[in-house]
Amino acid sequence: MTATSSQNEAVASDGSVPVLSAVNVVKEFKVAGGHITAVDNVSVDFHAGKVLAVVGESGSGKSTLARMLLRLMPVTSGTIKYLGKDVTNIKGSELRAYWRDVQAVFQDPFSSFNQFFTVGQTLRRRMSAKQGDESLDELIERCLSYVGLKSRDAVNKFPHQLSGGQRQRVMIARALMMNPKVLLADEATSMLDASLRVSALNVLQDLRDRLGLTVLFITHDIGQACYLADEVVVMENGLVVERGLTDDVIFNPQNAYTKRLLADVPDLKGSLKSRNN
Amino acid sequence: MRASNVTAVYAADSGQDVPAVDNVTLEVPEGQIVGLAGESGCGKTTLGNALALIANPPLYTIAGSMEIDGQVIDMTTLSRESNNLHRPYRGATVSLLPQGAMNAISPTLRIRDLVHDVMAAHDKNVTKAEAMDRASDRLKMLSMPTRVLDQYAHQLSGGMKQRMVTVISTLLDPKLLIADEPTSALDVSSQKQLIEMLLQMIEMRIMRGVIFITHDLPVLSMVTDRLAIMYAGKIVENGRTEDLVHTARHPYTAALLNAVLDPTEETRHKHVLGIPGSPPSLANPPSGCRFHPRCPFAMSECVTKEPAFLDEGNHQVACWWAEKNPGVRVPLEVTTV
Numbered sequence: 001m002t003a004t005s006s007q008n009e010a011v012a013s014d015g016s017v018p019v020l021s022a023v024n025v026v027k028e029f030k031v032a033g034g035h036i037t038a039v040d041n042v043s044v045d046f047h048a049g050k051v052l053a054v055v056g057e058s059g060s061g062k063s064t065l066a067r068m069l070l071r072l073m074p075v076t077s078g079t080i081k082y083l084g085k086d087v088t089n090i091k092g093s094e095l096r097a098y099w100r101d102v103q104a105v106f107q108d109p110f111s112s113f114n115q116f117f118t119v120g121q122t123l124r125r126r127m128s129a130k131q132g133d134e135s136l137d138e139l140i141e142r143c144l145s146y147v148g149l150k151s152r153d154a155v156n157k158f159p160h161q162l163s164g165g166q167r168q169r170v171m172i173a174r175a176l177m178m179n180p181k182v183l184l185a186d187e188a189t190s191m192l193d194a195s196l197r198v199s200a201l202n203v204l205q206d207l208r209d210r211l212g213l214t215v216l217f218i219t220h221d222i223g224q225a226c227y228l229a230d231e232v233v234v235m236e237n238g239l240v241v242e243r244g245l246t247d248d249v250i251f252n253p254q255n256a257y258t259k260r261l262l263a264d265v266p267d268l269k270g271s272l273k274s275r276n277n
Numbered sequence: 278m279r280a281s282n283v284t285a286v287y288a289a290d291s292g293q294d295v296p297a298v299d300n301v302t303l304e305v306p307e308g309q310i311v312g313l314a315g316e317s318g319c320g321k322t323t324l325g326n327a328l329a330l331i332a333n334p335p336l337y338t339i340a341g342s343m344e345i346d347g348q349v350i351d352m353t354t355l356s357r358e359s360n361n362l363h364r365p366y367r368g369a370t371v372s373l374l375p376q377g378a379m380n381a382i383s384p385t386l387r388i389r390d391l392v393h394d395v396m397a398a399h400d401k402n403v404t405k406a407e408a409m410d411r412a413s414d415r416l417k418m419l420s421m422p423t424r425v426l427d428q429y430a431h432q433l434s435g436g437m438k439q440r441m442v443t444v445i446s447t448l449l450d451p452k453l454l455i456a457d458e459p460t461s462a463l464d465v466s467s468q469k470q471l472i473e474m475l476l477q478m479i480e481m482r483i484m485r486g487v488i489f490i491t492h493d494l495p496v497l498s499m500v501t502d503r504l505a506i507m508y509a510g511k512i513v514e515n516g517r518t519e520d521l522v523h524t525a526r527h528p529y530t531a532a533l534l535n536a537v538l539d540p541t542e543e544t545r546h547k548h549v550l551g552i553p554g555s556p557p558s559l560a561n562p563p564s565g566c567r568f569h570p571r572c573p574f575a576m577s578e579c580v581t582k583e584p585a586f587l588d589e590g591n592h593q594v595a596c597w598w599a600e601k602n603p604g605v606r607v608p609l610e611v612t613t614v
Contacts (some may be wrong), residue, residue: 037346055463057328057463057465057466058435093544145555153611163319163555163556165555169444188521189394191494193316193317194492194493194494194533194536194537194538194549195316195532195533195536195552196316197536197538198536198538198550198551199550199551201538202548202549202550202551210298220464220465222540223495223537223538223540223544224538224561225540226539226540226541226545227536227538227544227547227549233295236493244323246545247545250540250545251542260466261465261466262540264465264466264468264469265465265495265539265540266465266468266472266493266495266496266497266498266499267539267540268494268495268534268537268539268540269498269522269524269539277324
């Protein structure tokens with residue numbers, strides 16, 4: 001509610017054109033006896049080469065927003081713009097081109113794989129045509145190296161022979177093969193162990209720094225947003241309640257919901273202290 | 278409660294036994310919550326199942342005994358009689374709250390029917406009214422709403438479902454509760470409520486000890502008195518939570534603590550590398566110290582000899598580096614960006 005006044009303001013003040021933006025996007029779901037507004041008049045801008053984190057609890061509408069941005073779900077009202085162009089209702093080859101540029105990695109890496117294909121087969125299926133002079137094998141090798149995997153070790157493995165962290169990294173490599181402009185990670189690291197999670201986050205950080213990739217990082221874990229993101233958007237019940245640079249939002253929250261969310265996060269040394277006192 | 282020399286194996290198709298829990302000794306002092314942490318696949322859930330006496334084929338507990346309140350229980354499940362032997366202890370002496378238990382509430386039954394089912398499994402003569410009374414008394418004690426008993430699972434939030442299964446699993450006043458990842462599927466606010474309820478229950482002496490299994494170290498630091506860190510089927514470090522968090526003595530513990538991402542200034546500016554490599558196969562664990570292929574402090578003896586448990590008062594650690602550097606915190610460097 002506090003955010004409505006600043007709905008059309010860009011987060012970054014450097015005047016750069018956002019790669020992807022949602023403008024006054026609304027999503028309503030029909031339920032028995034009325035409707036639920038899952039995303040309520042949300043406007044967000046994604047700036048090139050930045051990691052923007054959307055944080056919020058379950059049911060805050062962050063995944064619904066992601067699905068609409070990916071054009072996997074129609075909007076009830078509002079506009080989605082990609083490089084300044086309205087992509088809310090594009091179809092056919094235009095939509096397929098959009099899907100090439102905006103890639104996604106989801107929460108459960110295991111269910112995204114076909115269990116009967118090796119990593120190499122999975123990755124090869126992405127490409128029917130070659131890109132430029134690079135052969136498909138070279139492309140696979142390059143993309144796997146971005147995520148810290150060696151092509152010769154990985155391509156012949158089946159998904160069940162990989163650890164959760166490796167599976168998620170293969171999924172990121174798969175997305176990178178399309179040479180995307182935007183990578184959307186929806187709780188992509190939530191299922192991983194803490195140490196693997198850190199490596200996966202490092203991969204995203206590295207891609208931002210080396211390839212200038214724009215990353216949209218959706219999570220319920222403020223700690224991860226704190227480690228990775230340049231900017232943070234906090235959502236509650238479909239509304240953006242707070243947004244800004246990570247340092248401002250996490251270390252100097254203005255909104256009551258953000259403050260409560262931060263207070264509930266168990267903090268390794270802090271909670272220890274509070275219990276002993 | 279003290280469980281000694283527990284070894285549990287999975288019988289694999291190849292005929293080879295895979296020891297998922299290898300000669301583990303764990304103690305839960307009266308009235309304390311002990312945390313069991315480690316990466317996925319390190320054997321924490323298997324140890325939980327063995328301690329709850331519910332090892333089912335292909336999992337066999339091949340060695341180990343448990344002393345609980347002066348009573349000694351043989352934990353092995355090799356003989357046919359072991360199941361009958363263990364049955365009276367389950368739920369009443371040791372109770373397990375399995376991973377994802379909140380999704381196991383029947384969607385077609387009210388919570389009070391589940392309460393009755395659980396009680397009737399131990400005492401056939403218990404009536405629905407008695408079960409209901411007991412459950413509502415317990416809920417009142419914990420200042421939770423009793424109307425929940427008349428509701429169906431879909432009417433409850435995830436946090437409430439998880440608190441309900443926790444209450445139900447302790448209705449028979451078990452001496453030891455083993456809670457396996459009870460907070461993992463919950464958001465931070467529900468996590469906090471569950472943790473506060475557990476602390477309240479232990480204060481009321483509803484149960485006399487808790488083993489809390491999770492890989493989430495910040496949650497453990499909030500709820501536990503002691504911590505045991507498990508790696509590849511063995512406990513590598515064990516001590517008071519405070520000591521472990523501030524003075525980790527095992528490189529693995531230090532690496533795990535390092536990978537914790539709190540929303541703090543420190544996290545904002547640190548760069549953590551994570552632990553290189555992946556956990557070893559339990560069918561064919563590395564020689565010597567099982568952590569040596571991933572350890573930045575590995576020395577020649579780490580490869581050849583298995584480290585013994587070093588007792589430093591209230592803190593035990595199995596590590597050659599720790600033995601050479603007594604009382605020193607593992608100096609794992611964090612790069613600042």
